[in-house]
Amino acid sequence: MQGLTIEGVTAGYGATDIIERLDLGPLPHGELTAFVGPNAAGKSTLLRAIAGLVRTSGSIRLDGDELTRLSAGKRARRVAFMPQTPPDRLHLSVLESVIGALMVGPTDGGSDDRSPAESAMAALARIGLAERAMEPLANLSGGQRQLVGLAQALVRKPSLLLLDEPTSALDLRLQVVVMQLLRSYAREGNIVGVVIHDLGLAARWADRVVLLDEGSVVASAPPHEALTADRLNQVYGVACRLERCTRGTLQVLVDDVQGAS
Numbered sequence: 001m002q003g004l005t006i007e008g009v010t011a012g013y014g015a016t017d018i019i020e021r022l023d024l025g026p027l028p029h030g031e032l033t034a035f036v037g038p039n040a041a042g043k044s045t046l047l048r049a050i051a052g053l054v055r056t057s058g059s060i061r062l063d064g065d066e067l068t069r070l071s072a073g074k075r076a077r078r079v080a081f082m083p084q085t086p087p088d089r090l091h092l093s094v095l096e097s098v099i100g101a102l103m104v105g106p107t108d109g110g111s112d113d114r115s116p117a118e119s120a121m122a123a124l125a126r127i128g129l130a131e132r133a134m135e136p137l138a139n140l141s142g143g144q145r146q147l148v149g150l151a152q153a154l155v156r157k158p159s160l161l162l163l164d165e166p167t168s169a170l171d172l173r174l175q176v177v178v179m180q181l182l183r184s185y186a187r188e189g190n191i192v193g194v195v196i197h198d199l200g201l202a203a204r205w206a207d208r209v210v211l212l213d214e215g216s217v218v219a220s221a222p223p224h225e226a227l228t229a230d231r232l233n234q235v236y237g238v239a240c241r242l243e244r245c246t247r248g249t250l251q252v253l254v255d256d257v258q259g260a261s
């Protein structure tokens, strides 16, 4: 079967399971999925499990291939994961740090015979930082470093791109630029999954929203189906309204929070 399918996945740290017997998918090629939910819901753990970075059991199939049985190198050809923390080897140049992401092994990025430097420059151009390529990472702002992290994930041209809060340090304009970029990368035939706290951005740009709570999937559906006032009340403990703005985009308006003084 094409796409990403997760069945009976349990994942966690040490002896503690954060996610238990989780089923999800298939998430098809061409779509952008937003993973939302409260702090500590298990969003990052789920993405790390898919990327092979935490203790995981169960089945995670990409286009029918069992990812959990692939070697780390083979998995990295097909799956890229952008962590919450931006690149921190500050002495490297921006270009070097993106080239470094190519060095974990060969990619499945098509019949591209560009050099690593050319591929890295193309990824930097895509996120608008080509002109800063020769500068040390230390010269960049926090948001710009977060964009370099995105270039590191994109440069491998993974068919499954996973990103953990890629817009958390970005200004209003760049948040939209990144969401547009991720959707267009999905439309090129890839599967994109993004953890995001801003439900407005998720509703505006994602094809599907996966709402997680306490390590379980509460909803997995197009945004307007997944995000309902009742569910958000149950999961986040907020009294809220969902309204459509003039362009039809869903907006979440929080009126009150439970447990606040």
Ligand SMILES: Nc1ncnc2c1ncn2[C@@H]1O[C@H](COP(=O)(O)OP(=O)(O)OP(=O)(O)O)[C@@H](O)[C@H]1O
Pocket (backbone or CB within 6 Å): 013, 018, 037, 038, 039, 040, 041, 042, 043, 044, 045, 046
């Ligand atoms: N490296 C780790 N070792 C042990 N426990 C961890 C580790 N990382 C996360 N956890 C625990 O796993 C649970 C889920 O964390 P996770 O980071 O997956 O949640 P999240 O939904 O991404 O949260 P947030 O929105 O706050 O980033 C939390 O209780 C957290 O304490």
